[in-house]
Amino acid sequence: MLKSLRVPDRLFQLVMWLVSFVFAGFLIGLGAKIVADLPRLETRLELDQFADAAALSNARASQREEESRRQALTDQRQLAQQQLVAARNAYRSAHDAYENWLRTRTATTDPRQDPQVLARTAELDTLKQAERRAQVTVEQLDRDLTTSFQGANRARDDERRLLEAAQGDYDRALFRQQLRVFGARLALTLPLIVIGLWLVVRKRRSDYWPLMRGFVLFALFTFFFELVPYLPSYGGYVRYGVGIVLTAVAGHYVIKLMRRYLAQRQAAAQQSEEERRKRVGYEDALKKLASSICPGCERAVSTTGQAPANFCVHCGMKLFDQCGHCSTRKNAFFHYCPSCGTGAQPA
Numbered sequence: 001m002l003k004s005l006r007v008p009d010r011l012f013q014l015v016m017w018l019v020s021f022v023f024a025g026f027l028i029g030l031g032a033k034i035v036a037d038l039p040r041l042e043t044r045l046e047l048d049q050f051a052d053a054a055a056l057s058n059a060r061a062s063q064r065e066e067e068s069r070r071q072a073l074t075d076q077r078q079l080a081q082q083q084l085v086a087a088r089n090a091y092r093s094a095h096d097a098y099e100n101w102l103r104t105r106t107a108t109t110d111p112r113q114d115p116q117v118l119a120r121t122a123e124l125d126t127l128k129q130a131e132r133r134a135q136v137t138v139e140q141l142d143r144d145l146t147t148s149f150q151g152a153n154r155a156r157d158d159e160r161r162l163l164e165a166a167q168g169d170y171d172r173a174l175f176r177q178q179l180r181v182f183g184a185r186l187a188l189t190l191p192l193i194v195i196g197l198w199l200v201v202r203k204r205r206s207d208y209w210p211l212m213r214g215f216v217l218f219a220l221f222t223f224f225f226e227l228v229p230y231l232p233s234y235g236g237y238v239r240y241g242v243g244i245v246l247t248a249v250a251g252h253y254v255i256k257l258m259r260r261y262l263a264q265r266q267a268a269a270q271q272s273e274e275e276r277r278k279r280v281g282y283e284d285a286l287k288k289l290a291s292s293i294c295p296g297c298e299r300a301v302s303t304t305g306q307a308p309a310n311f312c313v314h315c316g317m318k319l320f321d322q323c324g325h326c327s328t329r330k331n332a333f334f335h336y337c338p339s340c341g342t343g344a345q346p347a
Helices: 007-036 053-108 110-201 208-229 238-268 273-279 282-290
Strands: 318-323 328-329
Touching: 007 110, 007 208, 053 110, 110 208
Parallel strands: none
Antiparallel strands: 318 328
16 A cells, blocks of 8 residues: 555655554553552462361471471481391391300310309390380381371361362352453453544544544553453353353444445446546555555456456446547556656546
8 A cells, every 4th residue: 555655655654654663652651550450459368267267276286296206206217227227137147146155065064154154134124125116116106107198088078078168169269350450440441442442443644643543552461461361251151141142242343334335336336437547546556556546446456358447347448548648558547657757638
């Protein structure tokens, strides 16, 4: 479209688009600051808020106590296990030494060594008892650890049941909060969308349209990036409902515009070529003919064989004629001949 305009006009159009984008950018920045503060109107909800506070606190305290107790028992068991290994090794070492000495004593059969037999046997009994006490200590610590694990599991189960019971209330409260935040965002963005639609419908020909266009871009950005991502998804009803309403409204206007366009085309088909030619703007005619489209009926320019397409085969509008001075074939909408510069004769 810009190629059909004069160079200053093209620069002006680009500058106006730049103004629109800059204006929209500042509006978006201001809107983002405002919208970003909307969620602060609501406090952050936690699942714990909807559970029995006392029971939940007791369950978590029990977990902490059992966790601390289990850590202490684990440390004690490691020490007891080391003591058991040491006692077992001491007994085995003493037992092996006793066996070797006993074989020597049997070989010599010296009755003077009988007291030593009794003493060594008593020493082995003492070491065996120490090993047994260490084994009992480890077994008791294992039982205590098992009890601690069971207590922690019961506390976790209690916590899980309390949170599961609170989940329904939490979900409902969270949904209501999301609706409130969405309502606040909707209250902010809906007027912007309405104003933007009104500007598009009523003010597109205004001298201040570049600024209004910037506002429209801002409204679209606000809708798609500040409102749509926060649509509540509870069952998809709100999201699909909004989509249905927007689609119905957009479809209504598109159908009206299409019917109006078709009515205009039908009315134009009943007019003479001179009347239809007067309705075609100069720049619009040049742009459409450059794209091989008839400015009158907006259909593709067609021809048969080698015959030049001087007229539209669909509506009969003259597209090309000859210069009255040099007979050069030219665009029928040119104001001057591109070959000799002679002014075009009025149709």
